[in-house]
Each structure stands twice: as structure tokens, then as C-alpha cells.
Amino acid sequence: xxxxxxxxxxxxxxxxxxxxxxxxxxxxxxxxxxxxxxxxxxxxxxxxxxxxxxxxxxxxxxxxxxxxxxxxxxxxxxxxxxxxxxxxxxxxxxxxxxxxxxxxxxxxxxxxxxxxxxxxxxxxxxxxxxxxxxxxxxxxxxxxxxxxxxxxxxxxxxxxxxxxxxxxxxxxxxxxxxxxxxxxxxxxxxxxxxxxxxxxxxxxxxxxxxxxxxxxxxxxxxxxxxxxxxxxxxxxxxxxxxxxxxxxxxxxxxxxxxxxxxxxxxxxxxxxxxxxxxxxxxxxxxxxxxxxxxxxxxxxxxxxxxxxxxxxxxxxxxxxxxxxxxxxxxxxxxxxxxxxxx
Amino acid sequence: xxxxxxxxxxxxxxxxxxxxxxxxxxxxxxxxxxxxxxxxxxxxxxxxxxxxxxxxxxxxxxxxxxxxxxxx
Numbered sequence: 393x394x395x396x397x398x399x400x401x402x403x404x405x406x407x408x409x410x411x412x413x414x415x416x417x418x419x420x421x422x423x424x425x426x427x428x429x430x431x432x433x434x435x436x437x438x439x440x441x442x443x444x445x446x447x448x449x450x451x452x453x454x455x456x457x458x459x460x461x462x463x464x465x466x467x468x469x470x471x472x473x474x475x476x477x478x479x480x481x482x483x484x485x486x487x488x489x490x491x492x493x494x495x496x497x498x499x500x501x502x503x504x505x506x507x508x509x510x511x512x513x514x515x516x517x518x519x520x521x522x523x524x525x526x527x528x529x530x531x532x533x534x535x536x537x538x539x540x541x542x543x544x545x546x547x548x549x550x551x552x553x554x555x556x557x558x559x560x561x562x563x564x565x566x567x568x569x570x571x572x573x574x575x576x577x578x579x580x581x582x583x584x585x586x587x588x589x590x591x592x593x594x595x596x597x598x599x600x601x602x603x604x605x606x607x608x609x610x611x612x613x614x615x616x617x618x619x620x621x622x623x624x625x626x627x628x629x630x631x632x633x634x635x636x637x638x639x640x641x642x643x644x645x646x647x648x649x650x651x652x653x654x655x656x657x658x659x660x661x662x663x664x665x666x667x668x669x670x671x672x673x674x675x676x677x678x679x680x681x682x683x684x685x686x687x688x689x690x691x692x693x694x695x696x697x698x699x700x701x702x703x704x705x706x707x708x709x710x711x712x713x714x715x716x717x718x719x720x721x722x723x724x725x726x727x728x729x730x731x732x733x734x
Numbered sequence: 735x736x737x738x739x740x741x742x743x744x745x746x747x748x749x750x751x752x753x754x755x756x757x758x759x760x761x762x763x764x765x766x767x768x769x770x771x772x773x774x775x776x777x778x779x780x781x782x783x784x785x786x787x788x789x790x791x792x793x794x795x796x797x798x799x800x801x802x803x804x805x806x
Contacts, residue, residue, distance in 0.1 A: 400777050407755055409763040409771065410780040452760050459780045493780075659755060659763050692759040700757075707755070 402710050406658045410458040413661040415674060416446060416479070417465050418472035420666045424501050424544065426526075427535045430610040431677060435666045437472050441689050442668045443479065448691025450483045454490050464498040464518065465674055467666070470505060477516040484517035497521065501536065503547055507554040514562045523552065524570040527577045528584040535572075549587075556595035567598050568642075574605040574616060578623035585630050589637065599642040600634055602627045608675055657706045657718045662693070670695070672703040673719055681722065 420435040438446075450460065462483055464476050480496050487494035497520030498513070505513070505523075525548070526532040533543025555567055569588065573581060585600075592598045604624070607613035619627075624647060634643035655661040656672040663671040663682075670685040670693060671677070684703065685695035702722050706714035714721060754766035765771050 397777075400774055403770065403774055404778045404781055407763050407765075408774065408780050409765075410775070412761065449760070453762070456760075456762055659757060660761070662761060693761050694759070695757060 399710075402707065402715075405653045406660075406704070406707050406715065408660060409456070411461075411660045412450075412453055412457045412459070413461040413463065413655060413658070414446075414450070414664055415463040415465050415655065415661070416664045417467055417666045418443075418469050418475040418479075420467040420677075421471055422466060422468040422501075423471060423503060423538060424468065425537055425539050425541075427537070427612050428605055428608070428610050428616055430608040430675065431467070433467070438475055438666045439668075442664075442666070442687065443475055445668065445687045445689050445691050446479055446664060447482050449687060449693065450479070451486050452691050454486050454492065457487075457492060459493040460487050460495070462494070462496040464496070464500075465663075466499070468501055468504075469498055470500055470503075470509070470513075473504075473509070473513070476518065477512065480517045495520065501544070501548065502551050503538075503544055505551045505555070507551075507558060510551065510555055511558065511562055514565050519563065519565040520568070521565065522568045522570055523548065524572060525584065526572045527580050528587075531577045531580055552598075553591050556592045556597065559595040559597045565597060567592075569598055569600045571600055571602050572605050573602060573623060573627055574619050575623055576617055578619055578627050581627065581630060585634070589634070593634070593638045593640070599640055600631070601642070601644065601646060602631055603646045609678075651712065653715045654717055656703055657715045659704050659707065672700075676719055679719075681719075 417435075417438075419437040420431065421433055421437065422429075422431070450462070453460070460483060462480060464480075466472075469476055476498070484494050484496070494517065496518045498518050499522045502521075502523035505521075524536065525545075526535045529543070529545040529549075532545040532548075536544050536548075538544055552567070552569075555565075559565075569592070571581065571584070588598070588600060604619040605616050606618070607616055624645060628645055628648070631644045631648075634640050654673075655663075661672075662685075663674055664687060665671060665677075668687045669683055670687060671682040672684055673679075673682050676682045681699060681702070683696070684700040685693055687693050703718045706718055756764045756766065758764065
């Protein structure tokens with residue numbers, strides 16, 4: 393059967409053998425307790441056995457992978473910084489020596505990324521960051537709080553400014569600011585956006601993505617005041633300002649991104665939990681359907697076919713909705729829209 | 735390392751529509767029909783994922799994870 397162009401396009405996005413993406417959780421503990429968080433913080437730091445296995449796995453793929461992306465996630469990955477630095481530098485050196493493409497990113501709350509720490513992370517090879525702000529300080533400090541309940545805006549902002557100032561001294565890096573909004577906070581964003589424009593955008597290292605807050609299964613979901621079309625439209629004007637004033641086409645609303653293909657739908661992407669389990673999704677961490685296998689101490693992986701198959705069904709159908717979120721619509725799954733109506 | 739207490743496979747064989755893929759113990763994808771890999775390699779370079787975070791975990795756009803990672 394001849395291979396059609398559309399089929400190749402889908403296969404390239406979801407099952408390209410030349411690509412490997414590992415989203416690793418070096419710890420599932422966090423120094424924050426964001427009011428909308430869905431994680432349970434039951435698992436701690438990666439053991440030495442898992443760290444060694446991860447390095448063995450990545451090194452075993454150097455010969456056949458052209459493009460490795462290593463994404464650090466958590467929990468808060470900076471709480472396990474030695475692991476991040478060690479594994480990233482190991483992979484970067486091996487793939488670089490082989491002439492392969494290596495990229496590494498980190499989803500972090502930014503609290504511990506003071507200038508010297510940030511420089512060490514960038515030097516190790518992590519060059520793409522996502523850091524979230526929930527609005528100006530008075531909003532952020534009520535939602536993105538430390539375990540102690542104290543606010544975090546001033547420290548995170550100070551670190552962001554430090555990153556902007558270090559732009560010319562460090563290897564190239566990118567910070568994706570994730571700005572949250574809901575029905576109320578959307579209208580409180582303009583002062584924050586002005587702050588971002590003045591202090592961060594001139595460095596040319598920052599982009600802004602606006603995400604509505606959603607009910608993702610956290611214990612305080614009922615407190616989330618979901619954004620309506622009016623709020624999206626208001627925030628869209630802020631994004632447009634960033635796009636035009638700073639030539640920043642990637643500054644936009646998540647709801648406006650089309651044709652997204654989730655890593656969970658890809659056969660070449662795996663989530664590595666801190667305890668060595670392999671998963672597909674970074675949200676449904678407590679869902680047993682997400683336990684699709686494990687990383688073995690020798691660096692091989694064991695996959696459980698009946699669990700993995702449903703995640704990859706979009707490869708067969710090319711269904712855009714399934715590729716965007718394979719968990720949504722998986723048998724037995726309650727769609728997010730139904731949960732919203734509760 | 736956790737144990738699952740369920741039968742594990744070391745090589746996953748997925749028959750997806752008219753095409754089948756196997757994923758081996760290193761996570762390597764193999765197409766059952768070798769013509770597919772040949773066509774893919776000759777037609778398109780591998781996807782680059784790092785540009786502005788497109789496609790990485792932190793930029794997840796799907797319904798479930800608009801948060802991408804609401805916790806961080």
C-alpha cells in the first residue's frame with residue numbers, strides 16, 4: 393500500500409523513530425501548594441537506580457535517535473537539581489558528540505532559579521523554561537503559595553529579571569511565561585503585562601502564553617471561577633499587543649492554538665515518573681491507565697501493551713481530537729466538559 | 735522499581751489501522767512495513783520540538799492539560 397503524504401505527516405508528528413522525547417520527573421515533591429494544583433505529592437525524589445537507568449536508556453539511543461528532547465517536570469524539578477544537571481549534561485555531551493540534536497526544557501515555578509542557579513542550569517544544557525505567573529502580585533500571592541502559605545511573586549519576579557539581565561552572558565535560552573487567568577483575574581492582568589514588557593521583553597528571551605485556569609482534579613477545583621468568552625477576548629487583546637509591539641508571534645492564548653498534538657499521543661514520547669514508572673500524560677498522574685510500563689535498572693524499558701495501545705490510537709485514525717488529548721474519550725474516561733458542569 | 739503484577743511485554747506490537755508498529759525494549763519504533771520508514775526519512779526531516787516550547791510538556795494545549803502543568 394503506498395504511503396500517502398497525509399499519513400506521512402501524521403507519522404512524522406506521532407511515530408517518527410528518529411525522535412525521542414522523555415519528560416522526566418526528578419522529584420514529585422514541590423515547594424509550592426498552588427490552590428488549583430492536581431498533584432498529590434506522594435512520590436519523592438528519583439533514586440540513584442532510576443537516575444542511572446535513565447542515563448543508560450538515553451545513551452542506548454544515541455545511535456538511532458537524531459533528535460532527543462529531555463523535558464524536566466515535577467513536582468518542582470529544581471528541588472532535585474543535581475539530578476537535572478547530571479542527566480542533562482550527560483545526554484547533551486553524548487548526543488552532541490554524535491552530531492545529534494539535543495534540546496532540554498524545564499517546567500518550573502522559578503522560585504529557586506536565582507541568577508547563579510539559573511546559569512548552572514543553562515550551562516548544563518537546559519535552555520527552554522516554562523514559568524507561571526497567576527497575575528500581578530496581589531493575585532499571584534493568593535494562588536501560587538509556598539507550602540507555608542506565603543506568597544511567591546517577589547522572589548519569582550526577581551529571578552525573572554535576573555534571567556533577562558543575564559541574556560547576553562549566557563548561552564541562548566528561552567523562557568515561556570505562562571500567565572493564568574480566570575473570570576476575575578483576566579481583568580487584573582494589564583499591569584503585569586506592562587511589567588513584563590518593560591522588564592523582560594527587551595531581552596528577547598521571553599514569550600508569553602495565556603492559559604485559562606481549569607478544573608483538573610485538584611481538591612479545590614470548586615473555587616476556580618472559569619473564564620468565559622469575554623475574558624478570552626480581553627486577554628486576546630493583551631496577547632495581540634505583545635505580538636505586535638515585540639514581534640512575538642508565539643505570545644498567544646492556549647485556546648487559540650490549532651492542530652496541537654499532545655506528547656501523550658506520540659509513540660516516541662514517554663513520561664518517566666520519579667519512581668521509575670513510565671506514563672504518557674503529565675496530568676492524569678493518579679490514573680492507572682497512565683501506568684504504561686517501567687524503566688528497568690539496565691536502561692531498557694518494559695511496556696504494557698494493553699495500557700499503551702489506547703494512548704496511541706490516534707496514529708491509526710488521524711483524529712485531531714484524539715491526537716490533541718488521547719485521554720479525553722478513552723473508554724471509561726469522564727470528559728472534562730462533564731466535570732465542568734458539576 | 736515498582737512491579738505491576740500484570741503480564742508485561744518487552745516488545746509492544748501495535749496494529750494501528752493498516753499500519754503496524756513495534757516498540758522495542760529501548761523504546762525504538764519499528765514500522766512493520768519497512769517502506770514507511772523509507773518514505774518518511776526521504777520525505778521529511780525529523781520534527782524539531784524546542785522552538786518556543788511548541789509541543790513540549792510545559793506548553794501542553796490539550797483539553798486535559800490546559801494547565802500544561804498547573805502545579806508549577
